Amino acid sequence: MTNLIVVLPRLEDAKGIKNVLVRNGFRVVGVCTTGAQAISLADGLNDGIVICSYKLTDMVYSNLQEFLPAGFEMLLMASDRLLSQCEDKGVVCLSMPLKVHDLVSTVAMMSEGIERRRRKARLQPRVRSQEEKSSIKEAKDLLMDRNHMTEEEAHRYLQKCSMDSGTNLVETALMVLSMMQE
Numbered sequence: 774m775t776n777l778i779v780v781l782p783r784l785e786d787a788k789g790i791k792n793v794l795v796r797n798g799f800r801v802v803g804v805c806t807t808g809a810q811a812i813s814l815a816d817g818l819n820d821g822i823v824i825c826s827y828k829l830t831d832m833v834y835s836n837l838q839e840f841l842p843a844g845f846e847m848l849l850m851a852s853d854r855l856l857s858q859c860e861d862k863g864v865v866c867l868s869m870p871l872k873v874h875d876l877v878s879t880v881a882m883m884s885e886g887i888e889r890r891r892r893k894a895r896l897q898p899r900v901r902s903q904e905e906k907s908s909i910k911e912a913k914d915l916l917m918d919r920n921h922m923t924e925e926e927a928h929r930y931l932q933k934c935s936m937d938s939g940t941n942l943v944e945t946a947l948m949v950l951s952m953m954q955e
Contacts, residue, residue: 775821775888776802778814780823780824780837781826782806790876797877802814802818811837815841816842820891821845824848827851848866848879850869908943908950909931912927915954
């Protein structure tokens with residue numbers, strides 16, 4: 774589920790938006806009145822959506838956007854006059870006065886985009902550093918030398934140990950190296 778943070782200068786307004794979102798099945802992780810509170814809350818999360826107004830008590834939306842972690846998107850709610858100044862800044866905008874249906878459908882669309890990026894990131898193969906690659910190679914060489922295995926057999930052995938122990942291949946290779954070099 775996507776993390777939502779609602780940031781509005783008036784707490785009552787922020788709680789009202791939160792209630793609308795929660796009633797429509799979204800998870801709101803925080804309600805804030807300042808940009809600093811929102812940044813602090815977002816720092817503990819990987820990604821999400823910040824729903825805010827143009828001007829907060831301590832900063833404007835562009836300052837907030839600048840300090841948000843990389844995985845966060847912003848939904849800006851403001852008057853048409855203010856929104857006309859915000860084009861091409863990587864911010865999704867909603868015109869005030871706000872219609873509940875517009876808010877819910879926009880948040881749903883943004884959430885789907887974040888979920889799609891999460892799935893895509895999970896499916897991408899992990900890139901190992903040169904140090905990690907050398908640890909795996911060293912462990913395979915040691916297994917091949919001491920246990921008279923082929924490279925393929927040594928690699929399969931490391932993979933099986935990795936799956937059995939619930940650790941990744943690099944950690945398993947390091948364990949094999951530490952156990953066999955003693």
